[in-house]
Amino acid sequence: MMTRKTGHIALVGAGPGARDLLTLRALNRIQSADLVLFDRLVDPDIVELARDGAERIYVGKEVGRCAWPQGRIDRLIVAKAKLGLRVVRLKSGDPSVFGRACEEITAARAAGIEIEIVPGVTAASAAAASIARPLTERGETDSFVLTTGTARPGDAAPDRARLAHPGTSMAFYMAVQRAGEVQADLLAAGAPAACPVDIVERASTPTERHIATTLGQLAETIATQGVTNPAILFIRYPKSLAGALSDTPRGIFAA
Amino acid sequence: MMTRKTGHIALVGAGPGARDLLTLRALNRIQSADLVLFDRLVDPDIVELARDGAERIYVGKEVGRCAWPQGRIDRLIVAKAKLGLRVVRLKSGDPSVFGRACEEITAARAAGIEIEIVPGVTAASAAAASIARPLTERGETDSFVLTTGTARPGDAAPDRARLAHPGTSMAFYMAVQRAGEVQADLLAAGAPAACPVDIVERASTPTERHIATTLGQLAETIATQGVTNPAILFIRYPKSLAGALSDTPRGIFAA
Structure with a gap:
């Protein structure tokens, strides 16, 4: 296997909830990820699709606790991609519909990291x-x-x-x-x-x-x-x- | 295998075009269909996912030709489902967004046939x-x-x-x-x-x-x-x- 020089960030639509409402492309990206970030709205069944060695990071908030600030998420995905990792940020539904994807897109571009949006079922x-x-x-x-x-x-x-x-x-x-x-x-x-x-x-x-x-x-x-x-x-x-x-x-x- | 007494109609979102933007559920329904109806906006790559023995019917219009009238589609899917077949009507994108799904839903219900909508990426x-x-x-x-x-x-x-x-x-x-x-x-x-x-x-x-x-x-x-x-x-x-x-x-x- 060749060493990757640059990583990749994918904002992946996890669909509305049911695991079989993932797209084939989303499944592919999750299964080939080195790191998967997810929040409370993404079904654990979907996070489990990541390969055994993949790192999984929960960035959502639960009642009474704080969510990760957006800036921290942005810095993490950029830092990991710079290490050459394939980073998947799972977004409930479709990333383009109330998915607050702008910040992550901007952060990736500012760092010169390739970013892909995988649409989902809203x-x-x-x-x-x-x-x-x-x-x-x-x-x-x-x-x-x-x-x-x-x-x-x-x-x-x-x-x-x-x-x-x-x-x-x-x-x-x-x-x-x-x-x-x-x-x-x-x-x-x-x-x-x-x-x-x-x-x-x-x-x-x-x-x-x-x-x-x-x-x-x-x-x-x-x-x-x-x-x-x-x-x-x-x-x-x-x-x-x-x-x-x-x-x-x-x-x-x-x- | 048990004999099915009643068939089933699924209006399946074929997604926006790319085959890998199908959902896993859509793929499952296409692969288990006895009959697949499709029109001009559905990519031939997607229709090809049907199993070898499945019947494929093109119901769209091409330039200078007439499309199937909606009533003819409605009658066909109901008749085939009454024979016990699993009918898939592929709709470009998401069936609920400008997919004109009402007529088919109404026809299926009037005939007492179970109908399922499989959402897609619009x-x-x-x-x-x-x-x-x-x-x-x-x-x-x-x-x-x-x-x-x-x-x-x-x-x-x-x-x-x-x-x-x-x-x-x-x-x-x-x-x-x-x-x-x-x-x-x-x-x-x-x-x-x-x-x-x-x-x-x-x-x-x-x-x-x-x-x-x-x-x-x-x-x-x-x-x-x-x-x-x-x-x-x-x-x-x-x-x-x-x-x-x-x-x-x-x-x-x-x-």
Whole structure:
């Protein structure tokens, strides 16, 4: 075997959870890695696919503990790649969708290290497949919005009012804690309380759960059913509901 | 081996093009299928993964020919599943994203046939990975919109004005022929001509091409570079461009 002079960094989409929703390319990269970094959202079954001699480093946070700061992750992957190692940074879902890949891409480039992004199945695709409801339906929804419930401290909150438009299908990532706010914003912007909502918790995993509700009952449903992240909230404002009332009774947590 | 009494239909995401961007689950379903239906957008390399004895049926259209009508596809997959066969309908990308899966789901359910959706990597994820530019960037874009350039005859054209909002990242599918219209609509709604655009043609295939341009030059670039579908047009309106002029010179095809 030839000695490698320079290493390689791959940001690899680990998919939504189920191990068999990995791509063949992701499997290849994991199996040929010298070092695998992963966090809480990546299934341990997937990390186990690494070869026996590969180093595995957990960089996520658990309740009550701190995650690795991003800068520490960046420095580690660059240092290891400079040693000639093949580094895989596993990202839940698809690295390009709320995967915060920018920092790692920038760090690798600044160090002159080759970086590859391996796309994955994003959680919204897996959730839609599980409930057999397409993200876009001809005639009813022509745009599909991926958005997140969280904003970085100091960032302006996302402007949700413009999403409240007939023909829009929305998937909210990591928005369980913000469901009341999302509901209130969309209703205030004129979306009907009758807009159908599908909540898919832990899509593609053995403990996946699907709950159907409406925009008007969203926050109440999340509270009474004890929904937790990771979950996808699908909110649809179909064209056929255009003009429906937005002020039908709201969930008690919506205010 | 036991005789199966009822068959099974799987709508399987074939991913964006490259065979190794199939998921392990998709590979499993293709390899265990008795019948595989596919269209023009699915790579022949993927269809070849079916076992030797499996029937392969091309249901797509080619230039100057008619595609199979959807109703004919629906009837065929239901009839074959009723014979006890395992039917795989391959869909380019992810079946839930502009995959027109509703009709097949409805037909299967009406006939009491079990239907499974196997999610896939959608073209936008593959294109973003290829150019190593995340679909969402913290602080700059908080919503990511998947939309299409085409509308069904008789449908209202998509309302693109509401997309022209700072903080929005857009991926247009199948929009090459409508690029002038998209450009004009977004500029008219106030999006700056300087909004960066990445065109990714045939993402993940050996003939993939990436062209960087701006919203103001979009249609002209597509014409002069001879871009054709399948292509993804990424148009970003970052928050940092809010307030920039929208009336800088436009491409000559934009009017």
